[in-house]
Amino acid sequence: MATLHTVNKSPFATQSLLSCLGHAKAGDTVLLIEDGVYGAAGGTGLADAVAGLGGAVTLAVLAPDLKARGIDEGRLMDGVKTVDYAGFVDLAASHDRTQAWL
């Protein structure tokens, strides 16, 4: 019974990503989209929050939104998966529910 969480705001502007990570359960996926993708880069103040998940939650990022913002995939935190639009649909279909963190 897993949930797909989407986060569409920069974690440097709002608390949405931190709140999302605080409510995600083992087996869930957190997908960063739109300005949310700024949270996927390594070397930011978010490393501790992500490390705290201990790998129980999958972190993914929407590649077209990364590209649009000029973020090279090589700069992503370790363990972050990239998905394309079809991959987004697959994630929505493979989870029991989707929760948007606006």
Next chain:
Amino acid sequence: MEDGVKKFLYVNRKAPYGTIYALEALEVVLIGAAFDQDVSLAFLDDGVFQLTKGQDTKEIGVKNFSPTFRALGDYEVTKLYVEKESLDERGLTADDLQDITYEDEDDDWAEKPSILIVSRSEMADVMAGQDVILSF
């Protein structure tokens, strides 16, 4: 799932007057209440500010919709989950929130509280138990 009844959770994470989200959420809840589904509301992060007592919007020229929460019981919306950590972070306690109650038809119309204060981990469990989550 009985007879097509689904569990719907409306998630409120924004303060009441700075954006239109909170008012729109309440409108959708009232519309959705007509469909006889199992409805709950969640209030976390700045969403807890929606339920505070003493709101008076006369001087900002927008509708004070906070009294509407007290009418939700009449629409059989009787579960308002409020996250304790979100209250604590904002210097609030349950006493700062409106008294929101409903009359339990299965218990001789006894008046019962609609607000349920839950921990962050209990809130995560509430979310994980839903069929549909609508975010505002």
